[in-house]
Amino acid sequence: MTKPGKFISLEGVEGVGKTTNLEYIADHLKSVGKKIVITREPGGTPIAEKIRGLLLDHGDEVLCKESELLLMFAARAQHLDTVIKPALQAGHWVLCDRFTDATYAYQGGGRDFLMQDIAWMEGFVQKGLKPDKTILLDLDVETGLKRASKRSEPDRFESEKKVFFEKVRQVYLNRAEAEPDRFSVVDASLSLSQVQEAIKIQLDDFLSKE
Numbered sequence: 001m002t003k004p005g006k007f008i009s010l011e012g013v014e015g016v017g018k019t020t021n022l023e024y025i026a027d028h029l030k031s032v033g034k035k036i037v038i039t040r041e042p043g044g045t046p047i048a049e050k051i052r053g054l055l056l057d058h059g060d061e062v063l064c065k066e067s068e069l070l071l072m073f074a075a076r077a078q079h080l081d082t083v084i085k086p087a088l089q090a091g092h093w094v095l096c097d098r099f100t101d102a103t104y105a106y107q108g109g110g111r112d113f114l115m116q117d118i119a120w121m122e123g124f125v126q127k128g129l130k131p132d133k134t135i136l137l138d139l140d141v142e143t144g145l146k147r148a149s150k151r152s153e154p155d156r157f158e159s160e161k162k163v164f165f166e167k168v169r170q171v172y173l174n175r176a177e178a179e180p181d182r183f184s185v186v187d188a189s190l191s192l193s194q195v196q197e198a199i200k201i202q203l204d205d206f207l208s209k210e
């Protein structure tokens with residue numbers, strides 16, 4: 001798919017500050033004249049938000065890990081078709097709170113699915129469409145979980161053990177190392193203003209290469 005717009009995703013373990021920094025990124029890009037669409041995964045459309053509920057809420061029935069993986073991609077297919085692709089075609093910059101790197105990290109790292117199976121699903125659903133830039137906010141798991149717990153009650157993922165999130169973080173870091181042009185890793189342990197300054201440097205670098 002040729003796309004006049006740009007696709008930026010924000011990634012990291014729980015509580016690293018993705019949601020907090022999304023508005024900051026949007027404001028910076030708007031200040032240089034970009035038209036922005038802010039969205040999130042899982043979710044971003046009415047149907048995908050219903051799937052998000054199935055994935056995040058604690059239910060009476062245990063969601064098996066195969067269903068979890070398939071639901072992530074079902075929500076993503078709907079999101080791509082309804083929101084992301086049309087916005088990119090219209091020349092907008094799409095800012096997405098998590099995307100497929102999260103599936104590699106959580107379902108591949110956390111749930112031990114084979115990365116090649118996830119890659120097959122990625123190809124089937126995305127047909128080569130990937131973020132142009134991914135900002136990975138990196139933070140030690142304990143601090144992230146502490147920050148997240150101050151904000152709300154733990155959802156189904158946040159109820160996992162620390163070792164689960166250690167594996168998630170490691171996969172994110174491995175992916176960043178493997179694709180240094182797409183990924184920008186930002187130290188999320190710094191103060192919010194320092195984190196935002198670091199994000200701004202990465203965005204300006206990306207903008208300068210447009």
Ligand code: T5A
Nearest residue numbers: 014015016017018019020041042102103106147157191192
């Ligand atoms: N998932 C998702 C998968 O398993 N596979 C997938 O393919 C996808 C797409 C989604 C869940 O789904 C899973 C991963 C997730 O578990 P989510 O709501 O998108 O859930 O993700 P969460 O990580 O749960 O989102 P959080 O809201 O918890 O984390 P954020 O957005 O990273 O953190 P944020 O911005 O809410 O900040 C948390 C707290 O920290 C403070 C903020 O003020 C806030 O109180 N804070 C800072 N404090 C000090 N210094 C800083 N620099 C700070 N930055 C933020």
